[in-house]
Amino acid sequence: MNMQELARKAKAASTQLALLTSAQKNAALAAMAHAVETRAQELYAANRLDVQEAQEAAQRGTLKPALLARLKLDENKLHAVTHGMRELMALPDPVGQVLAATELDDGLTLKKISCPLGVLLVIFEARPDVLPQIAALAVKSGNAVILKGGREAVRTNEAFLKILQEALAALPGGWPENALNFVSSRQEAAELLQQDGLIDLVIPRGGNALVKYVKENTNIPVLGHADGVCHIYIAPDAAPEMALRVCVDAKTQYPAACNTVETLLVDEAWPQGNVNRLLAALHGAGVKIHALESQKTRFPGCAYTPELNWHTEYGSLDISVCSVPQVQQAVRHINQWGSHHTDAILTQDEARAQYFLSAVDSAGVYWNASTRFADGYRYGFGAEVGISTAKTHARGPVGLVGLTIYKYRLCGNGQVVADYVGPHAKPFTHKNLLKEAK
Structure with a gap:
């Protein structure tokens, strides 16, 4: 598929995802966790092939030992994945939260409401458990996601993707098409980095070279860290x-x-x-x-x-x-x-x-x-998309809240700006409704 078309379809899916209820999102997470547990042997089999090939590459000196250590999928990692999904179910929905509410004047109310970012592009290396973790966070936060994994874990990633997509498709009413996507080639990733009108945030999870490459080759906002010193x-x-x-x-x-x-x-x-x-x-x-x-x-x-x-x-x-x-x-x-x-x-x-x-x-x-x-799971976030060292809207382990932004909703009954300017201007009251509620 053309990458611009994939990004466009993901953008359309994000609009549908923003309308889902908390119950629908939690049902999806439950189905995903159950599917991963019941089909664990498929995942282990795929991962064994990836690990075997990676070990041969490490012996040739073409794969770093640190990447090899992150590649293996075992029972503990899989349990952490499914446990994290269920922890996300227990967390409050990050979407639709009233972050601030001000009555500007009688009948004119301004609210700051949390909402999904839209479409995420996540490029990661080696660790196959990243895919289900980010998929789960995207579900709960109402975002569409395009995932690009490293070639050393391609079989495991594809197995995870198949299991999760089938679990979501089997939900009553299905799931928005192209909400969860995966690409495997560097060329596809390079093309996606140019889709700044359709993709809202790029999250690189890997070494300094990957983060540097992403930052130098996209106009999309980038969230992540280059090093862990x-x-x-x-x-x-x-x-x-x-x-x-x-x-x-x-x-x-x-x-x-x-x-x-x-x-x-x-x-x-x-x-x-x-x-x-x-x-x-x-x-x-x-x-x-x-x-x-x-x-x-x-x-x-x-x-x-x-x-x-x-x-x-x-x-x-x-x-x-x-x-x-x-x-x-x-x-x-x-x-x-x-x-x-x-x-x-x-x-x-x-x-x-x-x-x-x-x-x-x-x-x-x-x-x-x-x-x-320093980990989203240990912080009680359920999971994380990565750790950000940037000073943007999210810093440290980025969980659900870091995958949302906000919009301002102004509700009135016919007010116009002309009422509030000039020598006979009507004054604003600016009453903090959240403070009043407390």
Whole structure:
């Protein structure tokens, strides 16, 4: 199909989706979750073929190990997908919410109402569980979606698409045609990026090269993040046991994830004995620690280099460490070298923590917690389309609310602007109806 025609059909579907009730959308989510569970073996079979081919590519050096780690679909990932769909059912409908209401004058009421964005184009790499997650978010938020997955997961993506489309088509009354779409080639994606009159938002989920390419080749608004260079600053009073638990979790729980910590900033005043225990814990967990030659004494037994690229997203069991004199230098380091994704401080001092939380310019700032919590599912969003480091209408994990925008509805009984201008103008009352209701 011509990509302009596909985008046009998706746009037509988005108009129908905006009219659906909460009950209809929740019924669709229930059907999708049930279909995924009952046809899990089809998904596993397709994924095994993708993984086998990817392993061969990794052995040839044509596929990054981090992508291979994200590719495998197992029971835990599938359970997270269906559980997320059911969590979305329990969440309030993000569409039709009255965000503000003002009575401008007697009989003249202005309301700010949430509404779907329209048509989403989501381009993602490797992870096949992204497709059902985004499909579910699109259903609940009333958006049409066009998905472009990576070639390394094409069989799994096509299996997911078939199962979900058939589940939606079997609903009483069916489902708007072209509400859920999938393309597989780079050329198709390139053509879709030119459809700025029909597609409302592009969400790239992948590495820096993908995000950069998308931003440079479209006039459509882009939401997403290029890198996941996350930091943990260990303050002078950080509890050693907590520091060990948090840092090991943040690095090893899922090294390929974008919310994995990549740099530890250790305060010069944190006791050397604590530093040695932390390094031993990381080494014991299989982590390769990179440090400057000038800081050998502070960080013994590491891989040393004269210089380090502090803006490095390893996506593996590697981590950079750096000694800093105090929290202000840690903040400056993070704001200069980080990716504005997720950064944490470990301290018992509330004033120091509040300074860090206010001064670090990132979508997520944490106090005494692992960076791995940066996830829509863990935030209670049910699922996410990705994590945004941009300063647009949505930042951090983007769930249902991030897939809506708003419109202003003005309802009157024949008022005209001429009544409110000139020397005998009628004054506006501007009564906040939401405040009055409370």
